[in-house]
Amino acid sequence: MEPGSEVRLRVAQCFRTLSSSTDHGDIIDALKTLNSYLNDGAESRTTSAEREEFRRCHYSRTLRVLVGQLQADWMHSLSAAQLSQVWDPLFLKGPPDQALLVLMEAVSELSPSTGLDRLVCITERFLQSGHLADLLWSFCLQPAPSGSPQLRETLLARLTSLPDITANKLHPNNRALFVPQRYYPLLASEMLAALERTCQALRGGTDCSSTFVAQTLGKVCVQGHSGPVLAVMAPRLAVCTRSDMVWQRVCWKLLENVPERWMESVLTGLVQAVKSPDAFSRIVGNLVLTNKKAHFVLTHKVLLLQYKYETPVLRTLLGYLASDSDRRPLLIQVVRSVSQAWANPSAVKHTPLEQQLYVSKTLLLTVSLLTDSELQELRSDLLQCMLGGMQSHLDSSVVRIRTMGMVVGECLSSRMEINGTKLKFEYKQNEETRELLSLMTPSMCTEPEPEPADGADFAEETREPSTHRSTSQSRPASQRSKSDPDSDLDSDDDLTPYDMSGDQEMSRASPPRYLRDCLETLISSEDSERVELSLRVAESLVRRNVFAAKEISVQMTKVLLHMEDKYSIDGFLALRQAAMVALTVIDSVPVTQHLTTEFYSLNYSLRQRLDILEVLALAAQELSKPASDKTTPSTSTTSELTSYETNNPADWRQVVDKRIQSKTKLISKGSTQPVTKAAPNRYAPVAGYFFFPLLRNYDKPEVTFDLLGSDQLVLGRLIHTLGLFMHLAVNAPIAAQMGAALLDFLWAVRYHADQMVRRGVLFAVCSVFLSVPSQSLLVDLSEQLFETRTWLA
């Protein structure tokens, strides 16, 4: 009889026994027989051919029968020791792939019972005892275990989604090991173990295949578990590949074998998990050149389409591209495409700010990696990018984009050294600009991973901190020795300085005392000091002499509006603005008439027009505030005063009040705040003068001023200012008319291309809704309201 049929007969007999017998001895015998096909040892009663046959054909079936008999009587009557001797090994000693499949199948099918608990325990032991590595390794061996591609696929699915299956089934009683946070690192270390065995086998001259491991890795990553898996794998791989060529080969092969549809998630995960460009290039090799998908992901998608990665990731990726002469052309290609993306005016307008920041970072990083000869080669491209990109960035109405443009322009120009000249902008340093600037200095990030095997490196690392320590120690010492002669008894330290804030610059001329003198100086004086003093006192003079100011308000406004900062006076803009606001507040009607007419007239710079808007807005704000000079002294000040004037006979009332208070029981305390005195709103009667003239000419383009065209900056400001006027006009009788006019105006610019304009429109619409009385909003503005609603919807 050939071994196959004999095995079949005996297995079938065992099955019969298991399903029908009630005798313990028979059952245990049957189980032992089955076990004997799995035991390799010398005492085994079976031949290797029989064992092979059993593993190939009958193992799965055996396990299924066992699972089916979980509720059988003999299961309950067998002792725990007997079960662990004859039942458990059947699951743990057989081919791991079949065992895993059966276990997973059973776990997902069974309902909660002791049998399920038993299976879960077995699964846990299966995982704990490293059978996953055996499983993966069995597929690495060249004559891979038989099985249809479908079977492989199923196995792969079970392997990667084990946490999901168990969580679905065991929901409240899930085991800690099956939780993704535990399982995926375990899987990762098992994959590493399988790779380790692969390396050993390769050294031994055996052929291996890493396809299955690669598939597992890809599938796990695409399911979103790349973080925990690669956090375990990447550092180990980086260390192993440092000196071992076999490991490098295995890694490259592994990544090559990742199926294309999963390549992206593996690479993005890896580039985030790896800490340095060198390690990344050792693990990945020249995959970017051979694999199209990898090429697309690494040189295009990560850099230009996505923008979620941190700067170190960019550093790793670009450093990887730059570190090999074969990959260097890719870097050049990246520079070209990134610089185009940076300079693209439509991108500046329409992509989110975060993405622009990301592209800027990428550009700076790539440029910092270029060598001088490559720079020469790319010079014209970069120059074009710089000029065009700078223009579109500086045109933007968003401050951060402008700043970004300035920083990148500075960095590029300093890197390219165009005839030794450099761009230099004035911008406020903040976290963002500092980060961008820091990108130009290549970071010498050495691999931080500890590696006991690599002795030289380790020694160097340990030496470094010690030298740091010695320098840091010697520095204070030298400082001390330097300060030694000073640390006598009579050092200056015990002489505490007096307040020296009064030590200001002296000015020779005295400030003008009359408003007309002030105006005269501002018009005609060439003496910088007198002009400065006049400008400094202008606001207070205007506010002090209301009548004098009214006589010359328009003239003075005109002079101030045209004034230039010839002598670079400290705080010039603020002083001029304050004086103009004071004039507008004091003499609202003529000054606003003048300013609003000038706003649309011919020969003004954008700055002046913006100034006009700012002055009007500030003046309106001041007018709408309750007048501050008529504040009544509150009661709290009187009580403060009396505290040290107790001898004064006049405060008898205080004493009486106190006595009354001490005898009185207060149920509740009323508002102790003094009632704020009502004052007429000074803005309400003149709101129309501020508002309507500005709406008059917006659609008449002048040669120098095209509000609806290129001067969108002013338009945005104008709309914002109008919204502010509207907002301040709340409760004013004229608000309804203003609201109607403003909505009409906004209708024309709702879909403006510039985001600042659109933001202004939203603000203005909000202020209309807030300020216009609700009944007139519904009655008079119903039509506009309807249109606005459809627009907002």
Add this chain to the structure above:
Amino acid sequence: MSRPAPCPIYTLRGAGAPLNTLHFRCPGGDTPLLFSGSAKGAIHMWNLNSRRAEMVVEGHCGNSVIWVSTLQSRDSLMSQGRDMQVCLWDLKEGRSEAVDSVWTGSVGFCQCSLLETSPSNYLLAFAGSQTEEIKIIEMPSKSPVSTLIPDTKLGMVMCIKLWKSDSGLGPLLFAGYEDGSLLLWDVTQRSELSHVKAHPEPIMCLTFDPRHLRGVSGSCEKKLSSWMLDNQNNIQLQDCVMLVNPGVSQLRIRDDSRLLASAGWDHRVRVFGWKKLQPLAVLQYHTDMVLSLAFSDHQDPRQRLLAAGSKDQRISLWSIYNERADTG
């Protein structure tokens, strides 16, 4: 929180002219005195107890008095006027008569410098009749000791300081010139020991602390420049102190070498710690240029005063940093 800026403890008015120079004389038991020289040629002797002018000496024919000093050994006063005379006054028993006078021939504003070598003899250094000339004579014999003329053209002598080092060398003399040069002369050898360009503008004033071999000089700019003398008697320029407003008319170091005061053209007296030259106080009282400064030589350190004479014809007296007088 720093203390509020100090106020003067009292002021002396009535000089009737800008006060070019101040000099304290506060011997142990006697009444503390302050001498001031005015631009109208009057020398006032202020009694600091009664705070009144005790005596007025009109000695230089109405010409501006640019320097007054007293001799340690005797009750005699020296004054220098723009009439090119240095006079010696006997003040004993209320007298006020010139007992001696020296013709200097200098038309400049350079103040004399006095160095007492023994109880009876003293050296007097003054600018001579030639542009760069400095003369040193021994008093009271009036015998010339030396005449110092630099080899190169440096312009007028602006300020001089005669001192004697502990190292046994003869008397030395610092001189500041119109072009900003600072020279150290060996008086007996008549040789230049060191020459540095301390300022781009004329040196208006200088002072020197022989104990620490450090000095400081002021000009019409916004900075004081400090320097020190090394072992080879070379002047080493050290760091500068920036002022808020330009122009310094006089610099003084307190006897205990802890404070430096500067008389500013900006009406303010600035006080610095002398060790590190860190600013300590700005004394604001005057309404015109401060021309002169003096620290008093009270025996008891707690009574020490700082006097400032200004173009606004007033003298202000300040008491600052006298609290911890035990050190130094």
